[in-house]
Amino acid sequence: MGRTLDEKMKALPKAHRRKVEARAGELVAEEASLQDLRKAMGLTQVKMAKLLGVGQDTVSRVEKRTDMLLSTLGGYVKGMGGELNLIAEFPDRPPVRLDVLEPLAREKSRPSKKPRKAQAAAAARKRRKAG
Numbered sequence: 001m002g003r004t005l006d007e008k009m010k011a012l013p014k015a016h017r018r019k020v021e022a023r024a025g026e027l028v029a030e031e032a033s034l035q036d037l038r039k040a041m042g043l044t045q046v047k048m049a050k051l052l053g054v055g056q057d058t059v060s061r062v063e064k065r066t067d068m069l070l071s072t073l074g075g076y077v078k079g080m081g082g083e084l085n086l087i088a089e090f091p092d093r094p095p096v097r098l099d100v101l102e103p104l105a106r107e108k109s110r111p112s113k114k115p116r117k118a119q120a121a122a123a124a125r126k127r128r129k130a131g
Helices: 005-011 014-030 034-040 045-052 056-064 070-079 101-109 116-130
Strands: 086-088 096-098
Touching: 005 014, 034 056, 034 070, 045 056, 045 070
Parallel strands: none
Antiparallel strands: 086 096
């Protein structure tokens, strides 16, 4: 019968065990949710919503998603002042940075449309003025 991870860890020399535990801690620290990132940047959902030009409810929904478009994720990260990079990792090969996000960055750098609420308000003012 095989040994458990705990048994294998206990069999390691103390110095090696400490190294393994330290690296495991680093890997866990590298993993973060969008909510964790936002909080680490000192942003509330309301502040994040203002940066993105959306409602707070939209920020909440994005943070709860487990599957989303890269453009949505990239926009969220950019809203916090960051940059999203996509890296493909394969066994026996160095990591490869995919440039699929470059077209998204160029597209996002174009003048953006007004948020929907602003568009609706502008249309309402125009109708009142015309009517």
